[in-house]
Amino acid sequence: MTSPTDTDAREGFQALLQAHRGIVAKVAGTYAWHPDDRDDLMQEIATQLWRAWPGYDPQRPAATWMYRIALNVAISYVRGRTRGVQPEPFSDHHGEVADPHAHEHEARHQVDQLHRFIHAQPPLDRALLLLYLEDRSYREMADVLGLSETNVATKISRLKQRVRNEL
Template sequence: MTRTMAFTAVGSQRERFGELLERHRKIVFKVANSYANLAEDRADLAQEISAQLWRAFPAYDGSRPFSTWMYRIALNVAISHLRRTGHRALHTLPLDESAHEGALVGIIAGPDERVRALEAFMERLEPLNRALFLLVLEERAYREIAEILGLSETNVATRISRLKQRIRNDTSFNG
């Protein structure tokens, strides 16, 4: 392959990636909003997710849904980011509500109190359950959730059932 052909191939790959990323960019922001409280941290996480998506793009199988592939990478990056930064940021820094657009904006419509209660519940979840919860709120099929999270459909169904029970038992939802 000549040098010119190699640059052309990279350019078209970059263009295709850019188009797909633009079309599905809300996924990046939803995941970043779900795993980082401060505006700077959300921006850093969104950038880290985008960079990892670009690095992994050559291995993307175009016969599969881009959004499923994107969610899988974005959630893995977010969970790794959370583990690296530790849980102390989630438990010691207050949520800056003026800067926080909310992870659930655009997913749920309803009274602000219910949305805030769901966001607070979501923040208390372990990283994997947080990812599961986000995907359930987006009404993703169990099969797609299983593929994104690397779980069996049975495991997804069990975890969702347990999450629903936790919500039912959570006092912030029941009065």
């Protein structure tokens, strides 16, 4: 039989996970390309979030806590599965749609190039890019990744320069 506190904890966790489900989906989509792998990674992230739930401090931002756990799980997942394997090029999983407007085609091409660039990066750089594209502050990125703000700023600056040079 479950106690009221167990039920409260489960309901609180489910509410938090539902409110921030986009974090889990974005992280999984950034680190897993195939739908089955993405689903597996999302499940593993949710499992690790649940395990860490008793230690969650509600005084701290939930998104930071979730990103930290989700990115750590995803980075471990990638390292465990891709030792010596080159990442697959990004592909549009929704299929190609004929686009009569050239500027829209070019924009889509640029987005695809950016996705390929992101997927080719080492796991930590991929995490930084994901958080940067989510408009997270350097402080939040530092908290999530366990880096100094200066280190985050330096890495982001270098990544932005590489994007400019390579794309």
